[in-house]
Amino acid sequence: MPALTLASAMASAEPSGRRAKPFLVRLLTNLSGALGATVVTLFVVTAVLGGAGATPFPPAQQFGRDRLTAPNERYVLGTDLFGRDVASRLMQGAWNSLRVAALAVAIAGTLGTLIGVTAGFIGGSLDTLIMRVMDVFFAFPALLLALLIIAVLGRGLNSAIIAIAVVYTPIFARVARGPVLSLKAMEYVTAARCIGTREPMILARHILPNMLAPLIVQFSLALSWALLTEASLSFLGLGTQPPDASWGVMLAESTSIAERAPWLMIYPGAVIVLGVLGFNLLGDGLRDVLDPRLRKR
Amino acid sequence: MLRYIAQRLIAFLPTLLGVSVLVFFAMRLIPGDAITAQLGTEAGMLTPTQRAALERYYGLDKPPVEQYFIWLGEVTQGNLGFSIRHGKPVLEVILDRFPLTLQLALMSVIIALLIGIPIGVLSAIYHNTLIDLIGRLFALIGLALPNFLVGTLIIYILSVYFKILPNSGNYVSFGDDPRRNLEQMIFPAFTLGFALAASLMRMTRSAMLEVLREDYIRTARSKGLRERRVTYSHALRNALIPVVTLLGVQAGYLLGGAVIVEQIFALPGLGRLAVNAISQREYALVQGVTLFIAFNFVMINLAVDVIYASIDPRISYGKR
Numbered sequence: 001m002p003a004l005t006l007a008s009a010m011a012s013a014e015p016s017g018r019r020a021k022p023f024l025v026r027l028l029t030n031l032s033g034a035l036g037a038t039v040v041t042l043f044v045v046t047a048v049l050g051g052a053g054a055t056p057f058p059p060a061q062q063f064g065r066d067r068l069t070a071p072n073e074r075y076v077l078g079t080d081l082f083g084r085d086v087a088s089r090l091m092q093g094a095w096n097s098l099r100v101a102a103l104a105v106a107i108a109g110t111l112g113t114l115i116g117v118t119a120g121f122i123g124g125s126l127d128t129l130i131m132r133v134m135d136v137f138f139a140f141p142a143l144l145l146a147l148l149i150i151a152v153l154g155r156g157l158n159s160a161i162i163a164i165a166v167v168y169t170p171i172f173a174r175v176a177r178g179p180v181l182s183l184k185a186m187e188y189v190t191a192a193r194c195i196g197t198r199e200p201m202i203l204a205r206h207i208l209p210n211m212l213a214p215l216i217v218q219f220s221l222a223l224s225w226a227l228l229t230e231a232s233l234s235f236l237g238l239g240t241q242p243p244d245a246s247w248g249v250m251l252a253e254s255t256s257i258a259e260r261a262p263w264l265m266i267y268p269g270a271v272i273v274l275g276v277l278g279f280n281l282l283g284d285g286l287r288d289v290l291d292p293r294l295r296k297r
Numbered sequence: 298m299l300r301y302i303a304q305r306l307i308a309f310l311p312t313l314l315g316v317s318v319l320v321f322f323a324m325r326l327i328p329g330d331a332i333t334a335q336l337g338t339e340a341g342m343l344t345p346t347q348r349a350a351l352e353r354y355y356g357l358d359k360p361p362v363e364q365y366f367i368w369l370g371e372v373t374q375g376n377l378g379f380s381i382r383h384g385k386p387v388l389e390v391i392l393d394r395f396p397l398t399l400q401l402a403l404m405s406v407i408i409a410l411l412i413g414i415p416i417g418v419l420s421a422i423y424h425n426t427l428i429d430l431i432g433r434l435f436a437l438i439g440l441a442l443p444n445f446l447v448g449t450l451i452i453y454i455l456s457v458y459f460k461i462l463p464n465s466g467n468y469v470s471f472g473d474d475p476r477r478n479l480e481q482m483i484f485p486a487f488t489l490g491f492a493l494a495a496s497l498m499r500m501t502r503s504a505m506l507e508v509l510r511e512d513y514i515r516t517a518r519s520k521g522l523r524e525r526r527v528t529y530s531h532a533l534r535n536a537l538i539p540v541v542t543l544l545g546v547q548a549g550y551l552l553g554g555a556v557i558v559e560q561i562f563a564l565p566g567l568g569r570l571a572v573n574a575i576s577q578r579e580y581a582l583v584q585g586v587t588l589f590i591a592f593n594f595v596m597i598n599l600a601v602d603v604i605y606a607s608i609d610p611r612i613s614y615g616k617r
Binding site for chain 1: 311312313315316319320323324326327328437438440441442443444445446449450452453456457550553556557560561568571572575576578583587590591594595
């Protein structure tokens with residue numbers, strides 16, 4: 001479990017002598033953290049079930065006679081214009097949305113951290129150059145940048161992943177650079193250098209472990225934005241392509257018939273809000289637990 | 298101060314140059330060629346000689362790097378190129394759309410300020426009470442609601458319960474018919490303003506909480522000032538500094554056009570212009586629009602820094 005290794009990493013990074021409660025206990029006794037963790041767990045389980053095909057009905061199967069059926073015993077969340085089961089499609093959509101968001105954030109997080117740490121640690125003109133390049137990406141509205149990238153790569157899931165990753169890389173770079181700047185000025189880093197520790201070692205042993213907290217928080221928050229961006233791109237018809245389900249696609253399909261079949265809009269809308277809310281709350285909880293200094297920001 | 302502004306302006310040049318390089322070459326990486334994208338099926342009827350003539354006419358026969366420098370040279374003279382589809386200079390097309398985007402941005406910022414700041418202040422004053430809880434809940438939901446969902450819901454509610462269709466007709470500018478214009482703009486502005494209000498609320502709340510703990514607030518109270526005076530002229534003024542930053546960044550993005558909201562409410566703003574230009578591969582238009590958007594963005598950031606100085610006397614730009 002990555003959370004456990006993380007917990008031990010956090011515990012060892014703790015400066016005080018007294019033993020802190022395990023990370024998970026602290027997270028789950030924090031209201032935001034507990035709520036967020038619950039919603040995110042539910043979301044991930046649903047997504048995995050949806051991805052594995054364990055849905056009530058095949059998500060793309062059309063039951064011609066049951067078109068636009070309101071929620072009932074057979075179709076818990078109703079059916080859409082083509083007679084497809086909304087619940088099954090929401091589950092598949094959860095998988096598609098989560099996959100895109102998670103992969104995009106993983107790429108952005110790794111790349112952005114690498115860029116930010118390099119810039120901050122080496123400093124000087126390389127730092128200026130790198131951060132200026134990042135500024136270029138910041139000068140675009142996120143969605144416009146994503147659109148431009150999708151125009152180059154063509155529509156589809158993979159393009160959406162790359163587009164979202166590019167949009168969020170500069171944010172991670174900024175978040176990672178800040179702590180490096182302050183950490184490398186710490187006395188223990190100077191001490192390590194004095195006893196002849198080599199630079200890569202200083203980075204790996206003394207700097208990276210101490211900047212994990214803001215990064216982990218950022219990962220959780222970025223996941224919530226990435227979910228929103230994926231939904232927006234799919235809503236515009238640029239992310240997940242029909243007949244594959246995605247929450248954004250489902251919502252876009254519902255707009256023309258929302259008057260006759262409000263459930264087509266309500267359920268996808270509700271799960272998007274819930275998913276984003278879950279990651280936001282988890283992020284808040286993680287911040288409270290991992291980095292109390294940031295709490296008041 | 299003037300020197301500071303000049304320095305910052307010079308520092309912005311590389312950013313704008315970077316934007317232009319990125320967009321210019323990204324556009325040329327898009328599969329397919331510009332002539333086909335412009336003419337559609339008619340492009341198939343072109344003879345190779347005609348096609349070559351068109352490419353020469355638009356400067357597309359030259360290597361991309363050379364094309365870039367020619368374009369850059371024109372841009373520095375205020376010429377952003379010509380939009381074939383609109384039959385007008387790019388700058389003119391952009392300036393046609395800009396008033397709408399500006400109005401939408403202004404209205405949503407006003408709505409966000411009217412909702413976000415009072416709720417944030419109340420939440421902080423009544424920290425950890427029911428009022429605070431409701432305020433925080435509002436912010437959480439506001440941040441989790443995507444624009445397109447709020448927009449779709451608003452349209453749904455209006456059409457089902459009030460039998461109104463916003464923007465059922467064509468867009469009317471404020472100058473032509475202020476009333477109709479406001480009727481058309483208020484819902485999109487609310488859609489955009491809602492999310493912004495949520496983040497403003499969060500920022501106001503946490504900044505207020507921090508400021509209210511400061512020594513000078515205790516001093517103000519102990520010298521007998523009324524609570525209202527302490528809250529508004531001592532605490533809020535200082536708490537607004539991070540709020541202004543956030544507002545600046547967000548307003549900068551809003552001026553880039555709100556792609557989704559413009560799409561949902563059928564408004565001809567900069568966002569939709571950019572999206573359509575990308576899909577129609579109008580090189581000059583995409584380059585012009587993105588450069589314009591980036592320019593607005595960096596300018597707003599500069600304005601924010603300048604506003605800082607006027608609300609926070611501790612910041613001075615004279616010596617750095």
